[in-house]
Amino acid sequence: MADTRLIQSRYRLLDVIGRGGMGEVWRARDESLGRHVAVKCLKPMGPQHDQSFTRILRERFRREARVAAALQHRGVTVVHDFGEYDGVLYLVMELLDGRNLSQLLEDNEQHPLPVPEIVDIAEQVADALGYTHQQGIVHRDLKPANIMRLTDGTVKICDFGIARLGHDIGFTSRLTGTGIAMGTPHYMSPEQISGGNVDHRSDLYSLGCVLYEIATGVPPFDLDDAWAVLVGHRDTQPEPLRTHRAELPGFFDRVVLELLAKTPEERPADAGDLRQRIAVGRTGEQQHLPPAGHAQPSGQVRLAPPVPVLRPGRQPLGPGPRLPSWTRGMTVGHRASGATHLGLAPPDHSAGLTGEWTTGTDLRALTGGVPLARPERPTPSPELLSTLANRHSAGLNLGRLGHWEEAGEVHRAVAAEREHALGPDHPDTLSSRFEVAFTLSRTGRAADALREFDRVAQGRERTMGPDHPETLAARQEAAYVLGQLGRHFEAHQVYAAVLASRERSMGPDHPDTLRCRHNLAFNLSRLGRLEDSFRMARDVAHARSRLLGASHPDTLVTLYEVAYTLGQLGRWSDALQTYQQVARARATTLGADHPDTLSARYEVGISLGRLGRSAEALELYRALVDDRTRVVGPADPETLRARHGLGVNLGRLARWEEALAESRDVCEIRERILGPDHPDTLVSRREVAVGLGWLGRWADALTVYRTVAEARERVLGADHPDALASRNDEAHCLEQLGRGTEAVELYRKVAALRQQRGVEPH
Known part of the structure; x- marks a missing residue:
């Protein structure tokens, strides 16, 4: 901020009296009351922080500022005011002499x-x-x-x-x-x-x-x-x-x-x-x-004359516990100095826990195990550490742009070099491994991602403890990947354990605790525990609304999940109202063209169709296709999803020729872009078969149904619910063609597979 700048037409900044890791403190004049104050300005969030994080920071700042302002004691600094000006959060305090x-x-x-x-x-x-x-x-x-x-x-x-x-x-x-x-x-x-x-x-x-x-x-x-x-x-x-x-x-x-x-x-x-x-x-x-x-009387604190001080850890300490020998020779960490005025400088986390970790010794010593003797690891140069930190940031930026494959390559290379320079359990190495796993989960390699997240969680548990937030973050991502793999019962167990730890260590209203509860609610619905899922999602939505506001993106994400579960429960009127509420709020807070706003509009269309209001759904999807095409292009998967919804509702209105043409066009584009066996492609192919059947072209429909069933069995397995549904479609088509014996045999086969799947252990 420039000298003599006026904040909120009231606080004139005069000169900087302190700087640190989170911002700077100015001596200022309160023009309204004619007194000098201290104004602490937090550093504005740069492009390295996503919008969601920035919003959470802003909300947390306001709440904590209110807490600080409510403290009234001679031993606590008085907080007069707080706010935000030109994107900078500020706190106005008494000026201390x-x-x-x-x-x-x-x-x-x-x-x-x-x-x-x-x-x-x-x-x-x-x-x-x-x-x-x-x-x-x-x-x-x-x-x-x-x-x-x-x-x-x-x-x-x-x-x-x-x-x-x-x-x-x-x-x-x-x-x-x-x-x-x-x-x-x-x-x-x-x-x-x-x-x-x-x-x-x-x-x-x-x-x-x-x-x-x-x-x-x-x-x-x-x-x-x-x-x-x-x-x-x-x-x-x-x-x-x-x-x-x-x-x-x-x-x-x-x-x-x-x-x-x-x-x-x-x-x-x-x-x-x-x-x-x-x-x-x-x-x-x-x-x-x-x-x-x-x-x-002098106003000065008397200081004692110099006293020779034995520095603990430097000279022999006599009998008693000693730090392990592997701590010797490490680089200097952060300690208090007069340069950090007014407590502004928290530890510098930008390069990891220490920046330079010279030990190669087994870190089980931290948790009570016996350290294994290994050669000492050479001290990496500051230049190497800085280079690796910059490359790590570049990988993060690639991920934010959606370039997950390239991001993964960068993080894998950095992880290998950090492991060589710092050790496999160094926080920076594990941070790179975490990002490797994250890119794997975003590129469809869920099994590989799960192995990597488990590895990171185990390393963080050894060095930081089982309840440390970063350990829990890795375990929570592992649970998410388990869900991607369809292993929802295992995911439930991990989510439940992480949630218990987060509630114990952070409290029930911490953003990470609520995020975990949200994920657990989502997973409960995938387990078929719809009532439990609905209640938990509703409670999380209420908590987020209370803490962050009714229109906060996190609140709306959970409300979206509430609406989804209501639909699964068959409560489509309630689901429609909730989806409409989310869509309106997102349009206001995020913008009409934001992907999340458009997603909520899509679900509004689903609900309208389920309620038999297909004409309204059709008009909604026409507008949505236009908006999606304008924003992301005609071949984007989300544009194609909106077109699929358009075709479905054309069919519900008995406009089958138009519906068939729409479904074929969408299927062709999806096959070209996503591949012939992609779930979205197969959904479109099935819709083609549905249209052919309604037009009386059952022989053509049978060929398409079989193609879908064979692909789903190949990709998902013969007993997967989607594969079984496709075989049911095929049997229905055989019935329509008068081939009842074949249809009955196929129905029996499907029933046997369903029964077998029902008694399998989960």
């Missing part, structure tokens, strides 16, 4: 703060967290850069809404390609790292990391790589603080180590409990503390 804890450490060359300041900061932050946790709000990204010490000594926590928004971006965007949970590695709780359930006790762990750092000068696990830091949080006990700084009070050492317990149950019950422990300890050891400098 002070330094964040990261800056205070940097001012003193990373040496720790004075003891009374540390204890006072701990007590004030505990008080603020106690308030926010009572409101049901978890910060999720507490770190030194998000805690401000004002010139009057007040301590304030910043970025509640933005931290939660970043959490949701990390969990909902498939384009991050890394799978790491939201949070800065040096301050993440073990449950965040594992992708487990995160509640208020995760904030207490992060506070423990912050207090450890301001008391000793370094975080509890100050190792050379972000991955090693994460493993330290999960698997290694931190060194007592007084090992590094003897003058720290004993009670403070104990409190911080309790905060850093590996499981939430071992930590203080809540922030109120923590504050009480600090107060009791402070009273008990008051004689050891110099007077607290809560409000110093």
Whole structure:
């Protein structure tokens, strides 16, 4: 944004006071009230994010901004206003006069703060967290850069809404390609790292990391790589603080180590409990503390003189658990510094978890297994990693353009090079493997896609845990492919397991949870459990409408599924009304020519035909064919589908010559474009046979019916429902030709195959 730009005719941006990974903070003047404020502007979503993701981000921002604005406590930054201007989301906050804890450490060359300041900061932050946790709000990204010490000594926590928004971006965007949970590695709780359930006790762990750092000068696990830091949080006990700084009070050492317990149950019950422990300890050891400098006349925070600090993980730690040897020699990960003003910079996920992963050791060590001895993997050059990241992005862009074959070739090549450079279970390698699987599923190679998604899910489970969002994403895609393969019972089992994990770790209203419930509802209908499918889809539609709005594309996708299930239940009047509602809303929000709008119109035509309103359906399909032809061309599969609907309704109106001509033309184009055995081609060929039969040309119809039946048996199997339906058509045709004996024999054969299929295990 340019200097002195005026937002919403009210906030005049004056100068930048902070920048980071999610945007920038400006000092601004509120022209309406005549006061200075801070305006945080989020980076606009670029072309790398699809429209659906951008819409979700915008909705999440508005909700989280409302949450932040509702927080009223002296220890929480006040949010005055929020909105969107020229595509940029912004948050208006009080302008704070002070330094964040990261800056205070940097001012003193990373040496720790004075003891009374540390204890006072701990007590004030505990008080603020106690308030926010009572409101049901978890910060999720507490770190030194998000805690401000004002010139009057007040301590304030910043970025509640933005931290939660970043959490949701990390969990909902498939384009991050890394799978790491939201949070800065040096301050993440073990449950965040594992992708487990995160509640208020995760904030207490992060506070423990912050207090450890301001008391000793370094975080509890100050190792050379972000991955090693994460493993330290999960698997290694931190060194007592007084090992590094003897003058720290004993009670403070104990409190911080309790905060850093590996499981939430071992930590203080809540922030109120923590504050009480600090107060009791402070009273008990008051004689050891110099007077607290809560409000110093100079307005400056006093810093302790330089203290030599033993950096955990660098020097011998004495007896106790140690990080595995394979964590040595890794590259430097992200840690707090004064450069990240106002907590704006979350970890850089663009190159994966670490950017450089030098180990080739078996990662079963992360989950309690025994590491296998392997030669160390050479450190890949930054240039190679950057090149591979750019090629990965190019593959994503090819996919967005629908060039799935080319995208697959790019992702396969990048996956092979990443595996060689980084290892098979590195998040970046698995990200490329995920995209390979995705392209396979979009090019009709469902069995190959399933194997690849399973491989990715197993790798992510080893390195990130079974409940991590990225692990669940791979399993959910595997379930989708199982559905493509017609293995709907197995798909149901996977969807149900993923849904249970998502509800446990993310909550019932998280966008990914609702997406999984939507998919489960879809799969239930394919299992024939139509009432269950209808109820679940209806509930998801209500939840999405409540959270995202009645016209949000995700809400409409689920309403579309509700309409489909209503049709399967024979409730065509209800289905028609729902499809019409979806079509109107999509025309308004997406545009009249959007593919989703046109798809809803097609289904309106189906419903009209089912209700016997074929004349209306015919007019709808004529208009739809014109629109499809204009938008995507005459030979596009969707244009041909609309023409097929046109032919069907011509037949229903007994205009069989016209219907036959339409069906033959569509069949010929489909055969040329899609192939003779494509399901759409066979549907058109069957419609040709139907027209021939109604015109009394039963011998010609028999030939066509047999052609369809043989193709379906060849492609789908003799006992597939579509193949059996084609043999039934053939038997009916034999009856019409007076060949009753052959017809009866064929009917018996079909009945036997149906009975056999009915008793097969699913």
